[in-house]
Amino acid sequence: MAITVVGSVAYDSIETPAGRRERCLGGAATYFSLAASFFTEVRVIAVVGEDFGPEQEGVFHARKIDTRGIERAPGKSFFWEGSYLENLNEAKTHNTELNVFASFEPKIPEAYRDSEFLFLANIDPVLQKRVRDAMPGVKLVAGDTMNYWIKDHRAALEQVLKGLDILLINDTEARMIAANNNLLQAARAVMALGPRFLVIKHGEYGATLFHGSATKIGERTFRAPALPLEQVVDPTGAGDSFAGGFFGYLASQKELTPGGFRRAMFYGSVMGSFACERFGTERLQEITRADIDTRFDAFRELTHLD
């Protein structure tokens, strides 16, 4: 089933212990789309500036991603500059230029309206809500957010959470939303705000899926590992790639089952691990479905008793 994703398509300048890249293609919707495209049909809603050309669009088209919802606006694309020199798990932002994103008004192409899955990548919750409301027929809605919206746009964010089936956030964000440091208690508090499923990402330690009331350990909780990587070249987009693998796999299933959610967690971790292996989207552009399945098996071998 097709996924529509709304979020940022951007340029990133990134510095890590492995080196530096200037203005590489990035943005949450970009990483999400590339990762999800290995599993299902993906349609993007975003806005870009005049600096977004055929080369960038070609990255999407090479993975058969529908870009008819990527609007061109006068000016420059969203730009982010950051580094991970001291801590590979947390970016230090040096510069953010919203540019055309500052006046983004998501428009949903007619051809996207039959999408059964919707992913609201990390953007202003007011826009997330607008897109969600404009697509009442979707079967499953997932979303992401970040500290900025949690801290200063709480009311708008809570409106979005009410309409989500699945929220994907990291430890810090979960603890911040819940104002509670205990992960299990925080998960329960976040789910009380709306999402039936909650994926909390632990960076290099994997991710946990909570569902239902999350009181009975095991049955209602699932933990996927991350892969110990030889070298984390660039963690940018790892979380969005996780979301793409996770939600893309779910969308590829005929029906949603507990086993499907578990495998989706593994595919999320797989895609997140690939994203870190080269700068920007480089690794996601070169891998094949066979690479993904080989790594999926390695994850199973990494965690399974028998």
Place this chain on the structure above:
Amino acid sequence: MAITVVGSVAYDSIETPAGRRERCLGGAATYFSLAASFFTEVRVIAVVGEDFGPEQEGVFHARKIDTRGIERAPGKSFFWEGSYLENLNEAKTHNTELNVFASFEPKIPEAYRDSEFLFLANIDPVLQKRVRDAMPGVKLVAGDTMNYWIKDHRAALEQVLKGLDILLINDTEARMIAANNNLLQAARAVMALGPRFLVIKHGEYGATLFHGSATKIGERTFRAPALPLEQVVDPTGAGDSFAGGFFGYLASQKELTPGGFRRAMFYGSVMGSFACERFGTERLQEITRADIDTRFDAFRELTHLD
């Protein structure tokens, strides 16, 4: 097969967000012994002061732990005071009194000499080495250490590492020994110093077993989860309890197999999770083998795809 463990038997005063306890029974050898005692015969080498009485000894005897190697010395037992008020993952030490431990000279009872497994809990590496050398017939030797020895007693520690089959440490300690932040590279550097197997504990995120050259992911790496706990009452001794469950289970096996090591990682995590549920050794004193197996199954359910 019987395990001999050398390490501290102590009193701890502990403060956590869940409350405070004064002078409860603690020490690495205590937690290790209690956890391992559910799987195999355990023999302790330690030194205590005149404040260690029948009540404390009864805690060991209730679990059929051999205490003939616990020496009584004039003075007070080792005492530690710490809190976890800001961060449940890291203790803040307020006071350490070595007391009788300052002049500890481990003596190995004759009855311990046929032990096939030896655990060197976190004590001065000079003493670890002495005990290890005094028991040349053991089949498998595992050990622990801490930042203090890594930082200021490097040469002595390296002598211990040479004689270890298995080292159990946490992320920070692994990175400190290797002077490398990448977990996989750090693991390889630590194993180059001696241990064939390395268990790196990630606190609330579980633990990873590295073995062989740790270059091929999956086959030579295994990751066990930790359990998301409703309330971490007191994390003191969780790492030692992990070691006890891990090593105790290995010692209970007729032969050492890759599958046995994997299950041992799970039993380690299981025992670590119990240790956190009440203050000090309280929870380890009340659980049964049936509780352990039930939780083992919950861990499998938490992580397994099928």
